[in-house]
Amino acid sequence: MPPAPGDREARRKDVSEAVWRVLADKGFGGLTLRAVATAMGVSTGMLMHYFPTKRALVTHALDLLEKDTAQRPRRAHPEPGLATVRAMLLDILPLTPDDTARNRIWVSSWDLSLADDALAAEQAGRYARLRSTMRPHLEAARDAGELPATADPEQLAATAVAFTHGLVVQALFDPDRFPLDVQTAMVDSFLASLARRQDPSDD
Template identity: 80%
Template sequence: MPPPAPGDHEARRKDVSEAVWRVLAAKGFGGLTLRAVAAEMGVTTGMLTHYFPSKRALVTHALDLLEQDTAGRPRRTPPADGLPTVRAMLLDVLPLTPADTARNRIWVSSWDLSLADDALAAQQGDRYTRLRDTFRPHLETARDLGEIPASADTGQLAASVVAFVHGLVVQAIFDPGRFPEGVQIAMVDDFVARLAGAEPTAGRGDHMQLFLTPPPPVA
């Protein structure tokens, strides 16, 4: 494949981005290499170095693609401001659908590479800052509405919210039998209730019993 003409640069970059995404979906970050992307496109690795001179450049682009895909995913419509919005946002993060499960698996697979590279680690830290910042105004609204205590530190609460939901994501990915959809939703509802200083809502015992009971062995 010849080098792209100037007018074709953006179109070719889009083709490369789509190939990167297909490799990520199939192999995760562990399988993301220039060779794998080139094979996916049917081109030489030499052509790809025009766009990605290093593995870090390729991974950085892949993380940006993943963040764009995450930001553009379908979202639930919250029934009200404040804590109902926080609940909807939490559910949007969880692996409750095949697409969301695949997206979360890719995110988790990226952590290994980021931990080994200071620049990538800093970028991941920035992403977590942005995620906390998306929750904070809704927690402030909840405080203004009297749904959480007036003395609540919304910055700290936002950190707790992100820690909770990503901890649940990891458990659901690695132990889906113990954390099916109903358990994940029940845990979110109990977490939101605790944000408000309330006891967990009654009527979710069946789901929480699933959490407490080991899953049956796979036949």
């Protein structure tokens, strides 16, 4: 007798949770049918009903990562301008255990994505969308006088995304050196340095 639909749904959830645990612990390099089966306490054969191939498992893992990222809790966006850019940058950083796991999985996925043209293009698109979401707030900040009149919002968006993702990597490798308050202070100093007006003698 086939399992009742409710059981199947519950089992799917168990599988996804096990995939996530393996990814958070061992990354994509450690994501195998055997590792997921072990994490669930089931046989590899059972798991192959869900993932007939390694490729199917990786696709499901990337899908989970997308969904988890889209559904993560985010800070409110107070008003157009630097305060919203700050909220966006803090939303990216590994400030909580959940954020740390998600970031660790993202960083791990880069090895895979760089080796696959389609995945690399998706990742480039993700960065471009992030810059596009940030740019109007940098324009608003410039127009409101929060940034120098000479500020280039497109370049600053790329710089802010670079700074934040590089901080993610440093914090993942050295969480004791980069706890929540240090990461937050770095974001605030970074934004303050962008905001500083050019000294008149430089004009």
